[in-house]
Amino acid sequence: MKAVEISSFGGPRVLRICERPRPEPTAGEVLVRVSTAGVARADTLQRQGKYPPPQGASDIPGLDVAGCVESIGPGVQNIQPGQRVCAILAGGGYAEYCVAPQQQVLPIPENWTEIEAATLPENIFTAFDNLITRAGLKSGESALIHGGTSGVGSMAIMLAKAWNARVIATAGSQEKCRACRDFGSDAAINYREGDFVEAARAFTSGHGVDVVLDLVGGAYLARNLDALALEGCISIIATQGGRTAELDIGRLMMKRARIMGSTMRARTPSQKGEVAARLLKQVWPLLPSKTVIRPAIDRVYPLQEAWRAHERMESGEHIGKIVLTIDR
Ligand SMILES: NC(=O)c1ccc[n+]([C@@H]2O[C@H](COP(=O)([O-])OP(=O)(O)OC[C@H]3O[C@@H](n4cnc5c(N)ncnc54)[C@H](OP(=O)(O)O)[C@@H]3O)[C@@H](O)[C@H]2O)c1
Known part of the structure; x- marks a missing residue:
């Protein structure tokens, strides 16, 4: 063959x-x-x-x-x-x-x-398992989805909307931000021009997002925690921004947050x-x-x-x- x-x-x-x-x-x-x-x-x-x-x-x-x-x-x-x-x-x-x-x-x-x-397969297995099953995103909650125009990210936006969650996505250009909205994202931020932590806080009226789906890893860990709500979950699926990070564990405890990762x-x-x-x-x-x-x-x-x-x-x-x- x-x-x-x-x-x-x-x-x-x-x-x-x-x-x-x-x-x-x-x-x-x-x-x-x-x-x-x-x-x-x-x-x-x-x-x-x-x-x-x-x-x-x-x-x-x-x-x-x-x-x-x-x-x-x-x-x-x-x-x-x-x-x-x-x-x-x-x-x-x-x-x-x-x-x-x-x-x-x-x-x-x-x-x-x-x-x-x-x-479907790789994107939907990864997005569904990490966002819905493991991180536990629920109707009425909010999600920050990094890389909203990637194969996995675009599927994650659509799944979160199917679950009646509110979504803010990140992407590297205005054109990609428009595409995130076309996939159903309620808001999108160009991470090269704006601060996604501020955007996520504004999007949730200061509450923070309930779930972060992250493909950047090390470089984003501390900021993902800043963007997170109390009892929230950071779900990591890739390390495009490095495998190691420094983290204020006190802040993690005060937020009663979960950080998890997995590969499919x-x-x-x-x-x-x-x-x-x-x-x-x-x-x-x-x-x-x-x-x-x-x-x-x-x-x-x-x-x-x-x-x-x-x-x-x-x-x-x-x-x-x-x-x-x-x-x-
Ligand atoms: N753990 C698992 O089981 C699993 C399974 C499948 C895929 N993955 C991982 O998930 C990621 C997406 O996979 P894919 O196949 O869908 O690849 P892809 O379409 O090439 O996606 C890569 C994405 O990373 C984004 N990105 C890079 N740096 C970024 C940053 N600093 N902030 C926000 N976004 C950033 C890029 O967006 P911009 O152009 O907007 O920067 C691009 O959309 C890959 O890293 C892949 O290895 C993991």
């Missing part, structure tokens, strides 16, 4: 089309005939040699796909060949076929195309399956109408131009998810 491999660590041009054996589904696995694959920040880090795939995962990049079930391995239940599905993967998405543990496979929502469905890729199939089961029950029914949670697509490239997709992501100009199509 045709796939894209990382021929050596380096810039986008190290991504090369190659021929690989078609994977075979083993017990509990589903073979997906891939139509579209999502491009994630993690793929660019893997290409640079900074984010190796977990043990046992494919070395082919790609953490989410949409397509149709080609065949199923022994013991797979409730999934049939021919079914339209999307899946979150530990790797292997930039290819004509990939295998996924059955727990990580979800139906493509009604009224969503394969290109649209490729925007390293979780076992059954742990991802728990997230998938909650998504299916709580979020999938909201998707067919495309009213609050909609596809957020930046650009679409053919698989053989995966390098251009990575160039686009590393330019930082994208808004929403970049998608690859596999044309046969």
Whole structure:
């Protein structure tokens, strides 16, 4: 089968089309005939040699796909060949076929195309688990979402609005701030020009936000705590601004705050399956109408131009998810 491999660590041009054996589904696995694959920040880090795939995962990049079930391995239940599905993967998405543990496979929502469905798995698993399940954002509460135009950030804004929360997002330009509002954010601040702590306090009339979804890490930790309400939660999903920070623990205690972090890729199939089961029950029914949670697509490239997709992501100009199509 045709796939894209990382021929050596380096810039986008190290991504090369190659021929690989078609994977075979083993017990509990589903073979997906891939139509579209999502491009994630993690793929660019893997290409640079900074984010190796977990043990046992494919070395082919790609953490989410949409397509149709080609065949199923022994013991797979409730999934049939021919079914339209999307899946979150530990790797292997930039290819004509990939295998996924059955727990990580979800139906493509009604009224969503394969290109649209490729925007879902990695973004919705990450945003839902960190913002709703772990941080516990509730109706009527407020959230500060950093990187509001990223794949994960745009999904987090839409999910928070679906949960009837109030949202303030950060982004690096006025154009991106407008896009955050288009995704449903009630307010947006250009962090290059304004202070997000002041903006979050003003947005909540001095109360502070109940949840922060953060992808900056070290450089933002103290300021995230400043922006937080009493009993609030900072949920960290990336360290783009450094892995270490100094923190006034007294302030953390006085706010009775929680700070938590997690990664999705390293979780076992059954742990991802728990997230998938909650998504299916709580979020999938909201998707067919495309009213609050909609596809957020930046650009679409053919698989053989995966390098251009990575160039686009590393330019930082994208808004929403970049998608690859596999044309046969
Ligand atoms: N923990 C997990 O399980 C998990 C899972 C998926 C993704 N992630 C992480 O989540 C992040 C988003 O992933 P993605 O695939 O959606 O990537 P992406 O679309 O490339 O998003 C990266 C975003 O970071 C923003 N950013 C960088 N510095 C910022 C700052 N100082 N303040 C606010 N925003 C800043 C950029 O926005 P501007 O251009 O506006 O600066 C951009 O929107 C990545 O860091 C990724 O590694 C984590």
